[in-house]
Amino acid sequence: MRSRHVRSRRVDRLGAAVVAMAALWCGGFLWFVDEVPQRVEDDSTHTDAIVVLTGGRDRLTTGLDLLEAGLSQRLFISGVYKGVDLAEIIQLGRGHDSLKQAVVLGYAADDTVGNAIETADWAKEQNLRSLRLVTGAYHMPRSLLEFRHALPGITLIAHPVFPDAVKSREWWRWPGTAALLATEYSKYLAAIIRHWFLPRKAQP
Structure with missing residues (x-):
């Protein structure tokens, strides 16, 4: 009887812990969704370069378009697939042939951590002090976290893009968007934990 009672208490404690963790996750998720940008806060400040993280034609x-508008004289595109050249990139971007000399392609990154490291290496080579970061709005919180870690001291201006397929304003009505945001939030949490436990120099 005693062992059964002990097991029962352990099960109760485990259940309470699971419920508490789920509640914390849900509360954090709602905070995260609120942090996803709903608009571009700064669309006029000039920066040393514009950085685009690959992942969609809109980006x-x-x-x-920002380069053509004169918000910078340089554009770095991080995470380009091997074999994709500048002509294809320009074509995907609706054709900006006159801008070819200002565009640099980065092929080393496979994920957001890689984007930050690849961009940091390039920014150091170019002696840059400010960057305008272009990526999907849902991806912006984690991107800023990784870029601030990899590029301390460099001013970052967020320039979110809002794909039509991502319904972030009413995400609860769209299962695909809800799943995307939940996945992105989990990755964001993982990034926070990794930065807590790994010093900057230990990053890959």
């Missing part, structure tokens, strides 16, 4: 088009 490329936005980056090229």
